[in-house]
Amino acid sequence: MRDKIFKGKVWIIRDNEKKIIDDIDTDQIFHNRYLTITDINEMGKYAFDNLEGWNDFSKKAEPGDIIITGKNFGAGSSRQQAVDCFISLGVNAIISRSFGAIYKRNAINSGFPIFVWDNMEEEIQKGNLNDRDELEINIETGEIKNLTKNISFKVPPLSRVQLDIYEAGNLFKSE
Amino acid sequence: MGKTIIEKIFHAHSKDEIIPNNIIWLDMDLATARDFGGPNVVKNLRKYYPEDPSPLDKERFVFTFDLVAPAKNKKYANNQQICREYGKEFGVKVYDVDAGIGSHVIYDRGIIKPNMTVVGTDSHYNILGAFGAFGQGMGDVDIAYIVKKGRTWFEVPETVKVNIEGDFEFPVTAKDITLYILKQIKTTFALGKAIEFYGDIFKKFTMADRITLCSMVTEMGGIVGFIPFNNKNIEELKERIEGDFEMPFTADSDARYNNETTIDITGINSQVAAPPYPHNVSDAKDLHDINVDSGFVGSCTNGRYEDFEAVYRILEKNTIRKGIVLTMVPVTREVLEQLLVTGLFMKLFAKGVVISNPSCAGCAEGHIGITGKGQVNISTGNRNYPGKQGDGDTYLTSPVVVAASVITGRITDPKEVL
Ligand code: SF4
Numbered sequence: 177m178r179d180k181i182f183k184g185k186v187w188i189i190r191d192n193e194k195k196i197i198d199d200i201d202t203d204q205i206f207h208n209r210y211l212t213i214t215d216i217n218e219m220g221k222y223a224f225d226n227l228e229g230w231n232d233f234s235k236k237a238e239p240g241d242i243i244i245t246g247k248n249f250g251a252g253s254s255r256q257q258a259v260d261c262f263i264s265l266g267v268n269a270i271i272s273r274s275f276g277a278i279y280k281r282n283a284i285n286s287g288f289p290i291f292v293w294d295n296m297e298e299e300i301q302k303g304n305l306n307d308r309d310e311l312e313i314n315i316e317t318g319e320i321k322n323l324t325k326n327i328s329f330k331v332p333p334l335s336r337v338q339l340d341i342y343e344a345g346n347l348f349k350s351e
Numbered sequence: 352m353g354k355t356i357i358e359k360i361f362h363a364h365s366k367d368e369i370i371p372n373n374i375i376w377l378d379m380d381l382a383t384a385r386d387f388g389g390p391n392v393v394k395n396l397r398k399y400y401p402e403d404p405s406p407l408d409k410e411r412f413v414f415t416f417d418l419v420a421p422a423k424n425k426k427y428a429n430n431q432q433i434c435r436e437y438g439k440e441f442g443v444k445v446y447d448v449d450a451g452i453g454s455h456v457i458y459d460r461g462i463i464k465p466n467m468t469v470v471g472t473d474s475h476y477n478i479l480g481a482f483g484a485f486g487q488g489m490g491d492v493d494i495a496y497i498v499k500k501g502r503t504w505f506e507v508p509e510t511v512k513v514n515i516e517g518d519f520e521f522p523v524t525a526k527d528i529t530l531y532i533l534k535q536i537k538t539t540f541a542l543g544k545a546i547e548f549y550g551d552i553f554k555k556f557t558m559a560d561r562i563t564l565c566s567m568v569t570e571m572g573g574i575v576g577f578i579p580f581n582n583k584n585i586e587e588l589k590e591r592i593e594g595d596f597e598m599p600f601t602a603d604s605d606a607r608y609n610n611e612t613t614i615d616i617t618g619i620n621s622q623v624a625a626p627p628y629p630h631n632v633s634d635a636k637d638l639h640d641i642n643v644d645s646g647f648v649g650s651c652t653n654g655r656y657e658d659f660e661a662v663y664r665i666l667e668k669n670t671i672r673k674g675i676v677l678t679m680v681p682v683t684r685e686v687l688e689q690l691l692v693t694g695l696f697m698k699l700f701a702k703g704v705v706i707s708n709p710s711c712a713g714c715a716e717g718h719i720g721i722t723g724k725g726q727v728n729i730s731t732g733n734r735n736y737p738g739k740q741g742d743g744d745t746y747l748t749s750p751v752v753v754a755a756s757v758i759t760g761r762i763t764d765p766k767e768v769l
Contacts, residue, residue, distance in 0.1 A: 285492065337367070337375060341504070
């Protein structure tokens, strides 16, 4: 049984001007020059390798990390590698204002937790959430605790279906 | 709380609570796979279920070869054979290269019924809204899972209402109305939503008209589009479907909509979508300076018998301009048969038209009717993105405007040649 409560440290995906980046497409996440890679263990090192300012992400990332990013994350092509590269690095979850439709489908099918957080940017502005803060996420209740700052937030939890697939590991293993 | 049409269909196919944006398990009545995507569906079934790659229910899975039919190269020939062999091994029906476009085959053969849930490896499967069914294009991984488990997850979409006011008459057709709607709502109003269309015009919409409008819900960015049925539409379904079937759901009066718009079609002219977007729409008469090199009538949007008839209505007393080739491709074997039996095939043939066997033709992978660089093609298809129908420029319009334009050699409002 996979954990329903997990901890991890935050990366807020911002540009040089410290603005959260919107519309990160699948080519910036996992560039199409690596599409021939089919072994998930090989995928991690190319995560964000084509996103300006973030191409060293695979070196910085630690298992359990939680990625926070702008709206329409994963727009573009249907490549599964754009999800699998984060699984490969041991990233625990992605939180965004919204996701590209196919990206969302791929993430859910892979049993990879993704959350939509509407007013995340306000919380960041208020200083309630910083890079490398440690969060604890309860995927069943949607409660996010910032352990570093001792504040709690609430986001829509994973749906029953997402939990079914998450617990099974991926869509194919679910009953 | 009242329900919209899609909410009712989902409710009948799920134990989960049907509220917009909820992710639910949805039972699927039918999955189809074509000659593109199909081989990968087979590959996934063999890979993820090596002990038993058979479908959950062989009656609920069919192959439809339509993209490149018959195969024109080894890639497609091999892909089709992979599907055939799986079909033979597990008793899955194959509508082979003779049958036609999958979404129309399942209609012509009475397989599709109102309120069904259907998925296929075809991005235009929301066309099935024309028959009161929920249809959705999906990737090969998703389809393989559905074939094996009979269900998948889906996010309940919100519904928007599009009310059509006014009336239309020949030579304005359902395609012009479709393009006109696209021009108004573009790809944003209905993005990711189900659409319910309402209006008096639907009292006279034929099944072919409904198909034209619903097929281009894809280009509107919508999940699926539903149109109220008239008695004749129901009769047409009865002719095809064996035995009794459930009447199409209608929305409750207190159903909740995300948004609503009203479009007045009074007095609209024939419409044309210039490249590079299907919503880049103007009046045909405003594009009269554009010379055309070829015409294409077909695709899942406009390849039914009624579309062929409409072309002949314009061509009958005219001739196609020298040097211009008009290619017409029926959607299914049934439509081809009708063309032969009624003699319309011969009449169009005598006008110099090229008529091929049923398939997606120029719409897919450069089969029949693909264009060369610099060639201007006037087409009844549904997409005019660069490269979609070849290297040339594709203008989208109704069968009637295609006919008028191949007569004059430039984009032409059909009123000019009537
Ligand atoms: S005719 Fe074109 S749009 Fe329609 S199903 Fe075939 S390839 Fe797709």
